[in-house]
Amino acid sequence: MLNPGDLNALVLTLQLAATTVVILLVLGTPLAWWLAHSRSRWRTLVEATVALPLVLPPTVLGFYLLLLLGPNGPVGGALVAMGGAPLAFTFAGLVVGSVVYSLPFVVQPLQNSFAAVGHGPLEAAATLGAGRRDRFFTVAVPLAARGFISAVTLGFAHTVGEFGVVLMIGGNIPGRTQVVSIAIYDHVEALDYGHAHVLSAMLLVLAFLLLCAVYWGNRRFRGVGA
Amino acid sequence: MLNPGDLNALVLTLQLAATTVVILLVLGTPLAWWLAHSRSRWRTLVEATVALPLVLPPTVLGFYLLLLLGPNGPVGGALVAMGGAPLAFTFAGLVVGSVVYSLPFVVQPLQNSFAAVGHGPLEAAATLGAGRRDRFFTVAVPLAARGFISAVTLGFAHTVGEFGVVLMIGGNIPGRTQVVSIAIYDHVEALDYGHAHVLSAMLLVLAFLLLCAVYWGNRRFRGVGA
Amino acid sequence: MSLALSVALERPGFRLTVDQTLPADGVTAVFGPSGCGKTTLLRCIAGLERPRGRIVLDGHVVHDDADGIWVPVEARRVGLVFQDARLFAHLSVAGNLRYAARRSGATAAERDELLELLGIGALLRRAPAELSGGERQRVAIARTLLARPRVLLLDEPLSAVDEGHRREILPWLERAVAELRLPTLLVTHNLDEVVRLAGHLLLMDGGRVTAGGRLTEMLARPDLPLARREDAGAVLEARGVGYDARHHMSELRCGSTPVWLAGEHVPEGRAVRVRIHASDVTLALESPGATSALNRFQGVVETVTAEPAEGRCLVAVATDGGRLLASLSSLSRERLGIEPGRRVWAMAKTVALV
Amino acid sequence: MSLALSVALERPGFRLTVDQTLPADGVTAVFGPSGCGKTTLLRCIAGLERPRGRIVLDGHVVHDDADGIWVPVEARRVGLVFQDARLFAHLSVAGNLRYAARRSGATAAERDELLELLGIGALLRRAPAELSGGERQRVAIARTLLARPRVLLLDEPLSAVDEGHRREILPWLERAVAELRLPTLLVTHNLDEVVRLAGHLLLMDGGRVTAGGRLTEMLARPDLPLARREDAGAVLEARGVGYDARHHMSELRCGSTPVWLAGEHVPEGRAVRVRIHASDVTLALESPGATSALNRFQGVVETVTAEPAEGRCLVAVATDGGRLLASLSSLSRERLGIEPGRRVWAMAKTVALV
Amino acid sequence: LAMIPGLAGAAEIHVAVASNFTHAMQDIASRYEKTSDNEVTLAFGSTGKHYAQIVNGAPFDAFFAADVKRPRKLESGGHIVKGSRFTYAQGRIVFWSKDTDAFDDGREALKGDGIRRLAIANPRLAPYGLAARQTLEALDQWQRLQPKVVMGENIAQTYHFVASGNAPVGFVALSQVIGPDGEVSGSHWVVPESLHEPIRQQAVVLKDGQAVRDFIDFVRGPEAGAIIERYGYRRPAAE
Ligand SMILES: Nc1ncnc2c1ncn2[C@@H]1O[C@H](COP(=O)(O)OP(=O)(O)OP(=O)(O)O)[C@@H](O)[C@H]1O
Ligand SMILES: Nc1ncnc2c1ncn2[C@@H]1O[C@H](COP(=O)(O)OP(=O)(O)OP(=O)(O)O)[C@@H](O)[C@H]1O
Numbered sequence A, B: 001m002l003n004p005g006d007l008n009a010l011v012l013t014l015q016l017a018a019t020t021v022v023i024l025l026v027l028g029t030p031l032a033w034w035l036a037h038s039r040s041r042w043r044t045l046v047e048a049t050v051a052l053p054l055v056l057p058p059t060v061l062g063f064y065l066l067l068l069l070g071p072n073g074p075v076g077g078a079l080v081a082m083g084g085a086p087l088a089f090t091f092a093g094l095v096v097g098s099v100v101y102s103l104p105f106v107v108q109p110l111q112n113s114f115a116a117v118g119h120g121p122l123e124a125a126a127t128l129g130a131g132r133r134d135r136f137f138t139v140a141v142p143l144a145a146r147g148f149i150s151a152v153t154l155g156f157a158h159t160v161g162e163f164g165v166v167l168m169i170g171g172n173i174p175g176r177t178q179v180v181s182i183a184i185y186d187h188v189e190a191l192d193y194g195h196a197h198v199l200s201a202m203l204l205v206l207a208f209l210l211l212c213a214v215y216w217g218n219r220r221f222r223g224v225g226a
Numbered sequence C, D: 001m002s003l004a005l006s007v008a009l010e011r012p013g014f015r016l017t018v019d020q021t022l023p024a025d026g027v028t029a030v031f032g033p034s035g036c037g038k039t040t041l042l043r044c045i046a047g048l049e050r051p052r053g054r055i056v057l058d059g060h061v062v063h064d065d066a067d068g069i070w071v072p073v074e075a076r077r078v079g080l081v082f083q084d085a086r087l088f089a090h091l092s093v094a095g096n097l098r099y100a101a102r103r104s105g106a107t108a109a110e111r112d113e114l115l116e117l118l119g120i121g122a123l124l125r126r127a128p129a130e131l132s133g134g135e136r137q138r139v140a141i142a143r144t145l146l147a148r149p150r151v152l153l154l155d156e157p158l159s160a161v162d163e164g165h166r167r168e169i170l171p172w173l174e175r176a177v178a179e180l181r182l183p184t185l186l187v188t189h190n191l192d193e194v195v196r197l198a199g200h201l202l203l204m205d206g207g208r209v210t211a212g213g214r215l216t217e218m219l220a221r222p223d224l225p226l227a228r229r230e231d232a233g234a235v236l237e238a239r240g241v242g243y244d245a246r247h248h249m250s251e252l253r254c255g256s257t258p259v260w261l262a263g264e265h266v267p268e269g270r271a272v273r274v275r276i277h278a279s280d281v282t283l284a285l286e287s288p289g290a291t292s293a294l295n296r297f298q299g300v301v302e303t304v305t306a307e308p309a310e311g312r313c314l315v316a317v318a319t320d321g322g323r324l325l326a327s328l329s330s331l332s333r334e335r336l337g338i339e340p341g342r343r344v345w346a347m348a349k350t351v352a353l354v
Numbered sequence E: 001l002a003m004i005p006g007l008a009g010a011a012e013i014h015v016a017v018a019s020n021f022t023h024a025m026q027d028i029a030s031r032y033e034k035t036s037d038n039e040v041t042l043a044f045g046s047t048g049k050h051y052a053q054i055v056n057g058a059p060f061d062a063f064f065a066a067d068v069k070r071p072r073k074l075e076s077g078g079h080i081v082k083g084s085r086f087t088y089a090q091g092r093i094v095f096w097s098k099d100t101d102a103f104d105d106g107r108e109a110l111k112g113d114g115i116r117r118l119a120i121a122n123p124r125l126a127p128y129g130l131a132a133r134q135t136l137e138a139l140d141q142w143q144r145l146q147p148k149v150v151m152g153e154n155i156a157q158t159y160h161f162v163a164s165g166n167a168p169v170g171f172v173a174l175s176q177v178i179g180p181d182g183e184v185s186g187s188h189w190v191v192p193e194s195l196h197e198p199i200r201q202q203a204v205v206l207k208d209g210q211a212v213r214d215f216i217d218f219v220r221g222p223e224a225g226a227i228i229e230r231y232g233y234r235r236p237a238a239e
């Protein structure tokens, strides 16, 4: 049913989604924390900026990323000048694109959860001798579990389905940048509907099982309000 | 700078996003409420199903919606049989597509916020004589304000930028289904970069102002943990 | 108005079984160790838990699972002051009060009276997060009263409130409850509050009611755990007979015994209750001379409950005004030869109106 | 270990200004009306607020904004039992305790002792949401003590705890605090707790310290608001001189006066403090006959603080064992002719160890 | 056959057009609207999407595809007006770089070792991609260069790759790089049509009507033909 290219694409997609989610958590968590606790005047602006990439159509966003990351673009040019390789048509490029595009889906749930946790438990942890990092990981994070679950599932699913950005900066290189969303798209465009159906169904089932597993696991947590 | 077609597209986009958000809130709020409070075995499955449309590339999702809503599809066919018009290539069709695609971005923040509010304040409201509906609107909703803000901003932004679904089931008909994301895409595809830049910049500025206004307004709320 | 309960609720490791009819009006204190089910009982009455059984409130069945009757919380008009206040975080203090008043039709005058009394007038524009613990409790009390409930359930409402405020709030609450004929359940660990407010007492332990009845009787029973408290004591019924304006003292009769009450004006003929701490009662075999102990009851020793391990005993003395409790050291008891049947003078320096 | 505070904190409508050095060890009770700033003061000491000023803990400056010194909360090793418990919702009771123990190195034996003492052993696997109010407070106390703090701040730790548990917890806490020489600040509205635990007392009102000093002195001052409480009374220093095993009574000397203490064994020579409620003290002009009032102090009336509106007065009597407070009705006072300088017998039926 | 303005009454014609033909069609349509009261509404997009939309009832009167395959499929599916399928333009591909110094001789450059990355359109989806692949095969370079290939979903995307410099060279449509003066900037080699099958772009009429027929006639007429050529397409050989 599936040709090796499709399988390749599936594996690549999972790699991309997983990498993206990890990076999003690493970047998004401190950002969300800052947004949840800051009283800075800049907060509103940063908050709005995070959500901004969403309003551009993904292909267009991808187009601008292409300009940005290309050898003549500011980022790509700098990379090349520093002896690096431009990011377009590489897995790393896909990751950058996916991260930019899925950032708000990770930051917003985390921010809301951190705000809901509030200062109370953190103050308690501090009086029990837990330092900043300690209480962040042992109190704030587990109490914000729901936010993390949302962040991970939305970030993951959105990256899997994400397509315009990846299409634009990926170059559709089998095994390197051809993710499953593009593969399905190709099948549809080529009027190869049967193939598209099979691949979509597989993706849906896989995603469904993953999501169920995550949500089911989540039931064990006692987060805020749980 | 902008031709009348672009302006048309902008207006249509705002209409679409506003309509979609309203419908998403109407559908998503009870769903999120149920997900936050239910102990049903089905909860996990429903939760996963809500997030599922995300994993399909939007164009592909649009393709399936087209099959579903078109005159030969089960939904479209039934509509036609009942004397209605099929939804494909109409504004109503765009709304249906956007709603399906943005649902998880509305449901998840609401669900998390409702869960964070918990039973305590609702019980208190009940003892003060507030009935189910009353306490929902006067206690649960304002306490979940952060969730609503996230739901509205993510839902709105995502609908504005959303593109694949709309392109597929809308048919890019100027004045009727050509939203601004497609217009920008068209400009890019036609290598009409200057035009694309102007339109993108306009969209970004508009969205940025809207988002800032919403987030800034949000500061006044004292939601859970705020 | 009456409250008939017959409920059973299971929780892991805990089982509440209460089968009790509470008096028509006035305050019933619920007393018992932490975790014995007091809060759970109030929640059942309010309709926040769904136990098996039947709850009849003022003749209306509000819950009967045999008949499938279930009146929802908001229709029961049961006012519950939660142990943890539960103010609405999104509303200011004023907003919280308005929330209740709007739904009950309480007037601005009622509100202002409560603000004054509870000393929260200056806090109206604060957010609940900006209140101290005691301020929060007082706002919660005001909010509940503004909902004009038909039944009042108070779950340790004054635990974080200082003595000063408590002394202002209690008499007012007493009056309010009496005027509105509000049947009230009061959970507290403070016996003073119980004695002050309650006509009835429910003792709970391990999810069951271990004893219940009129406060005066319950307090004078040396067999109940109450008698083992440091602040144990009896409450007697008395009646005003005169008032000495110069010394600001009322003369009462408790049976045939004249009792002097300082700092209060009890009108002639008015029935009141006075409290006499067991530790305040001194026993003597003969009428003593001039001391500042004004109140001298003649009576007969009924029982002596010795607690040798503690070197003390509790002596119940029957007087014609009611039963008094006196706490004695075993040494005094031996010296005076206190035994059941012995005639004694019981002297109480202080009696307090409750 | 000592605690020197000189802090000022502004809030809308509230201003905390405290300039006080607290004693080296033992318990200092903080007493004052709701909203007077008690919790805020503890938060400043713990490092949860950042006031202007300087805080010196055991010789270490933990906060001095002139020098820019700031030791963060977690490094201060200040144990704070919050008014609202603040258990971690994501951990079980056992998990909450483990959280503290892991970071302090407290042993399983310490934990088990606390579980036993606080009566929470059966709750280990519960989630905080499944605890009653009093259970929650007890778990919070255990958690804080397992963190092995160097300073203990208790914010109404027993307000939701019943008398039975309180009677078990207090003496233990007293001992623990004494053994570990833990300087402790205790916020409470319960004078019994203060008297039981505290050696020093800080009275606060409106964000300022209105009086502070040794408990015995503070309690015997008729000019302080404490004296106006129903449970006002003096605390005297005494010393064990004998023990009557049969009656389980200890004989003490308070100055030259023999004082009998029921239900306790005070070893010879041991210094203790006893509390005598003002309402328990009867005055007489001559030595009275046989009554159950065993303890008779001879002394001289120092002051009479009349509160004519209440028909009562507070009489301070200087004895050679210390100053006693007696609360009298104005009538008795007149009848006996109590005036400063008058020699009187003060009889206290009951004295209680504190 | 020329319409007499005002007599036929104004009609609106909905036309789906392959993205690569955007500019040419916009030009043609505006010319047409000057000669007629009919109004032409253009919907641009990928031919695969248009196909799916048409099959599912999209309200288009005519469809200008990017290839032959999809119009043919529509014909066999009975979705078009019988006999209306015709080739309206024939595309040309160019081996192109934005950099004027990239190469002098495209053919040699393709055979050399200097190619780091080569952009083509997806041969499976876009006829321009197929032609590029056929060209490389004819030059016997496909096997060798395949690992260097990055694919755009369509020819526009391929152009973005090359124009932004992310891919130094690529096969794009002549129509994309030809200037108004007929000149091509940058290094370029217009691929001889002998190296690949003709890139025929076909159109079909989906809903018959006076106005559509009138518009199709205009497209097939000399004025439109000139426009088509100016945009870098070849006029179809007479069929
Ligand atoms: N977060 C806050 N923001 C503004 N004001 C506050 C805040 N928290 C407390 N206050 C105010 O500061 C004053 C002192 O509060 P604090 O909590 O220290 O009182 P407290 O003495 O502990 O009272 P209680 O016995 O009722 O707990 C009060 O007037 C209170 O209303
Ligand atoms: N949500 C819950 N789930 C499981 N057990 C609970 C829950 N809430 C309370 N309990 C348990 O039920 C019993 C009764 O609790 P309840 O809150 O009624 O006690 P209480 O008498 O009000 O005590 P306190 O004086 O400490 O407030 C306790 O053993 C408690 O641990």
Ligand SMILES: [Mg+2]
Pocket (backbone or CB within 6 Å): C038, C039, C040, C083, C155, D132, D133, D134
């Ligand atoms: Mg309780």
Ligand SMILES: [Mg+2]
Pocket (backbone or CB within 6 Å): C132, C133, C134, D038, D039, D040, D083, D155
């Ligand atoms: Mg406080």
